[in-house]
Amino acid sequence: MVLSIALLILGFVLLVYGADKLVEAASSLAVRLSIPNIVIGLTVVAFGTSAPELAVNVIAAVNGSGAMVMANVLGSNIFNTFVILGVCSMVYPLTVKSNTTWIEIPLCLLAAVSVVVIASDQWLDGMNSDLVSRSEGLVLILFFAVFLVYNILVSRNPEAAAEEVPVGHMSVIAAVIWLVLGLAGLVLGGHLIVTNAVSIAQSFGLSERVIGLTIVSIGTSLPELATSLAAVKKKKVDIAIGNVVGSNIFNIFWILGLSATIYPVDVRPETFFDIAANVLAALLLFLFVFSGKGRMVERWEGSIFVMLYLFYLGYLLFL
Structure with missing residues (x-):
């Protein structure tokens, strides 16, 4: 048990550090190839x-x-x-840009609802079990392709092109070395997390679902948390909300789509509670942006988000 926990922590360290070095090395190579900053932001940094x-x-x-x-x-x-x-808006109210308000947040809600549709085989098709199939995974990837095209069109806006994008400053040899090491860190870290999370779940009598919804999902979301908090401290609140909304769309359309294409994903009955919680989160974000004065997520709305997560966490662990 102690070894599994230690290896799980090591996995998260390798994963986060590997992703950071991968971004830095890849962006350095992109700069050497004279690729524009905005393209680097849309591809290397976003991915x-x-x-x-x-x-x-x-x-x-x-x-x-x-x-x-x-x-x-x-x-x-x-x-x-x-x-x-929730935390970021409690630190500083999050003002939302027009594109995020009218396109990205509704697209985030669409992504959440799409999971309900593709996972409800018994309810919609009268099947014996619920499954996200390879064909449904490919459909999600096609949605992601549309999202990428949208981002490319937005990047052609002079205001977007002028935004500062973090890039690395390595030599070509160093960048190639760190690119390989970063990828190795991702693969090894991911392997350690999956195998040891399953082991820990079995030892405590918890399901893979609960471990995945808590320890694994929180650990893999650390880069988004760090990026968003750093943006809020610099008063770049639009980056904070854009980063989260984009990540949510990315997770469903690309990551779930690719995962289901590799191997169809079984959907167990208890998972529909989590699917509903995901829809609720996206729906509340949509409603909060349009409530009150201006297009923003205010401090009191952020506190509701945090309280809802604590209730959700309590339900997972104690009920």
Whole structure:
């Protein structure tokens, strides 16, 4: 048990550090190739912050751990909205840009609702079990392709192109070395997390679902938490909310889509509670942005987010 916990922590360290170095090395290479900053932001940085979830889910999918796949995606999205946006808005009210208000937040809600549709085989099709199939995974990936095209079109806006994007400053040789090491850290860290999380769950009599919704999803969401809090401290609140909303869309359309394409994901009856919580989080974000004065998430709304997450966590662990 002690060894499993130590290896799980080591896995998170390798995962987060590997993702950070991967982004820094890849962005350095992109700069050397004269790729514009905004393109780096849309690809390397955006993909890099969600690399921990991707690594864990791909490894879980290859191992056939469907419960871990769905739990990590849903748990990350619930944590992102209720905790990251909740805490950030309590620090400083989050003003929302027009594009985020009218396109990205509704798209985030659509992504949450799409999980309800693709997971409800018994209810909609009269099947014997619920499953996210390979064909449904490919449909999610197509949605993600549309989201990428939207981002490319937004990036052509002069205001977006002028935004500062973090890039690395390594030599080519150092960048290649760190790129390889970063990828190795992601793979090894993801493997340690999946195998030891399952081991810990079995030792405590917990399900893979509960471990995935709590320890694993919170751990893989650390990059988004760090990025959003840093943005709020600099009063760049639009970056904080855009980062979370984009990550939620990314998690469902790309990570769940790719995972289901690798190996179909079984959906157990208890998972529908988590699916409902994910829809509630996206719906409340949509409603909060349109309530009150202006387009923003205020401090009192952020406190509601945090309280809802504490209730959700209590339900998972004690009921």
